[in-house]
Amino acid sequence: MARRYDSSTTTFSPEGRLHQVEYAIEAINNAGTSVGILARDGVVMASERKITSGLLAPAKTSEKTYKLCPHATCTVAGLTADANILIDQARLRAGRYAYQYQEPIPIENLVEHVCNYKQAYTQYGGLRPFGVAFLFAGYDETHGFQLYQSDPSGNYSGWKATVIGANNQAGKSLLKTEYGVKKETDGDEMKTDDPTGGEEIELPDLAEACRLAVKVLNKTMDGAVASPEKLELFTMSLDEEGNCVHKILNAKESGEIIAQVEAETQSAGDT
Structure with missing residues (x-):
């Protein structure tokens, strides 16, 4: 049918x-x-690197994480060629907004522009949808750090933690149990329509978020052992002057985080 x-x-x-x-x-x-x-104090994004051949020369820049403007970055899952078109659109929109209004573009405004472009490819004949999903990370003075996910239909949504790509349901299940520290509110303040049952989630710091990201990749990488060559860790934070700092962790820094996660796993198994 x-x-x-x-x-x-x-x-x-x-x-x-x-x-x-x-x-x-x-x-x-x-x-x-x-x-x-x-x-x-920021946003962490981690990606699995697909190593197709040992003869392939490593990319001079990241193949998974792309800087859109000084205060926004995205991570790609899907066809990189399709992603390049949308990344160019996002950079163009951010530059034009800054030129016109003399201030950084709000993150959701930038995400909405890209998603509107994607939606048009599902509405007009002779076109096909973009075979790529994005995780957008950014910062603005109004809403602070933000994380958005978008898919080929043009839908987007804000998240505290999410996974895209292979085995994403297994990764999301782990995030539901591991993300944040749930604190129970006082009984007098608890609302009957609160879906969390009166619990508030306390956000982790960057170091905790990096370790959690490695745990998720360990679960979704089909039994492969995480290593600095197989994953890429990215962090966005603010410096002392309030400017966004984009950083892709090098092999040594990634290895230290992986070792910490392995130590935690072993200690949990011993208990």
């Missing part, structure tokens, strides 16, 4: 589905895993 409706992006099936968009999402689910975690 689907064959009658999956040849066109703009044709709905009787169930109200756009099959080409679902195929694009499935392509992302087979891509390398990427994790985004919001911390008290």
Whole structure:
């Protein structure tokens, strides 16, 4: 039945589905895993590196993490060629906004622009959806550090911690149990319509978020042991002057975090 409706992006099936968009999402689910975690003092993003050949020369710049403007970055899961088009659109929008208004673009405004561009490719004939999902990390003075996820349909949503790419459901399950410290509120302040049951999540710091990101990748990498060559850790924080600092951890720094996670795992197993 689907064959009658999956040849066109703009044709709905009787169930109200756009099959080409679902195929694009499935392509992302087979891509390398990427994790985004919001911390008290910044944002951590970790990505799985797919090493296809030992003869392949390492990229001079990151293949997973891209700087959009001084206060915004994104991580890619899916087709890098498709991602390059959207990254150029995001950089162009950020530059034009700064030129027109003489201030940095709000993060959600930037994400919305990219997602509107993606949505157009699901609405007009002769086009196909972009086979790429993004995690956007950024900072603005109004809302502080923010983390957004978007998919090929043009949907986007804000998250405290999320996973895209292969085995993302397993990664999200781990984040639900490991992310933050849940503190119970006083009974007098507890609201009956509170979905968390009166619990508040305290955000981790950058170091804790880095360790949690490595734990998630360990769970989603199909039994492969995490190593500095197989993953990329990125942090965004503020310096003393309030400027955003983008940093991709080198092999030594990543190795130290991986060793800490392994030590915690072993100690937990001993108990």
